[in-house]
Amino acid sequence: GAGVSQTPSNKVTEKGKYVELRCDPISGHTALYWYRQSLGQGPEFLIYFQGTGAADDSGLPNDRFFAVRPEGSVSTLKIQRTERGDSAVYLCASSLVQGKETQYFGPGTRLLVL
Amino acid sequence: SQQGEEDPQALSIQEGENATMNCSYKTSINNLQWYRQNSGRGLVHLILIRSNEREKHSGRLRVTLDTSKKSSSLLITASRAADTASYFCATGNTGFQKLVFGTGTRLLVSP
Numbered sequence: 001g002a003g004v005s006q007t008p009s010n011k012v013t014e015k016g017k018y019v020e021l022r023c024d025p026i027s028g029h030t031a032l033y034w035y036r037q038s039l040g041q042g043p044e045f046l047i048y049f050q051g052t053g054a055a056d057d058s059g060l061p062n063d064r065f066f067a068v069r070p071e072g073s074v075s076t077l078k079i080q081r082t083e084r085g086d087s088a089v090y091l092c093a094s095s096l097v098q099g100k101e102t103q104y105f106g107p108g109t110r111l112l113v114l
Numbered sequence: 115s116q117q118g119e120e121d122p123q124a125l126s127i128q129e130g131e132n133a134t135m136n137c138s139y140k141t142s143i144n145n146l147q148w149y150r151q152n153s154g155r156g157l158v159h160l161i162l163i164r165s166n167e168r169e170k171h172s173g174r175l176r177v178t179l180d181t182s183k184k185s186s187s188l189l190i191t192a193s194r195a196a197d198t199a200s201y202f203c204a205t206g207n208t209g210f211q212k213l214v215f216g217t218g219t220r221l222l223v224s225p
Binding site for chain 1: 147155156213216
């Protein structure tokens, strides 16, 4: 079946602009996660959704970052007033239910802020 | 912040040789998982080992876990050029499984 999909694959924007990154999880997966990976580093947790609600957003770096999952499926990560330091690969993952250990990752969105 | 570190940071071997990567972590865990990443994009789940397990096998992969030393190792036997990738360990705690990744090992397998 289809895996986790993310759009766009690449996004180039200018400093100060607003961007939205989309994640479409595996059908039927109730848990959804966002991670951010900087060059040469491992992914770092941003936020986790169980259903429609954000169960843990402790990884969001500041209030410029926000994520939603209004219908419990597709999620959008929103970044306001982008900064050059936001440049990274943003990864989305989903898992079947809460506490189901295996997370399935999408291909990521590579964000470049000029 | 990263939970731990993989060692070595980079490993270069010939096809057919075995590759061993180590992972150290800092806090108590429920499980530890290994992922592979090609070309800096999506991660592929390889294997999960629980905190009450000491060794696990999957095909050419062998994972060990030593909770007293807070360390794990991933062994890839009879490596192939297609195994060239970055390998990450990730720890999960009881609950909703927020994964905390290490810094990764870049493996290069030459034909």
